[in-house]
Amino acid sequence: MNTRTLLAAVLLAGGCAGADSYVYTRPGATTEQKERDKTDCLFDARIVTQRPDGPQISVNQDRYRRCMTDKGYTLEKSSP
Numbered sequence: 640m641n642t643r644t645l646l647a648a649v650l651l652a653g654g655c656a657g658a659d660s661y662v663y664t665r666p667g668a669t670t671e672q673k674e675r676d677k678t679d680c681l682f683d684a685r686i687v688t689q690r691p692d693g694p695q696i697s698v699n700q701d702r703y704r705r706c707m708t709d710k711g712y713t714l715e716k717s718s719p
Contacts, residue, residue: 663712673712680706 665673684703688695704714 660717661714662717663707664715665710665712668712676707676710676712680710 663673663677668676680703681698683706684699686697686699688697707714
């Protein structure tokens with residue numbers, strides 16, 4: 640597993656707890672393209688903060704949303 644994939648998995652797992660389900664959609668985007676764009680945006684929006692117990696990685700949500708929007712995605716609430 641490469642570093643970007645691992646980072647994306649960690650960031651997504653941390654950001655999913657207790658949130659309503661929303662998904663980014665883009666007409667014509669394949670699943671592979673959507674995952675690649677999501678991973679790239681998460682990587683670009685990461686913030687690494689040095690803490691006494693080691694580095695902490697978080698995501699600048701505004702930067703992530705702007706990146707996905709710039710790539711042509713729309714955020715929509717998903718059906719339960």
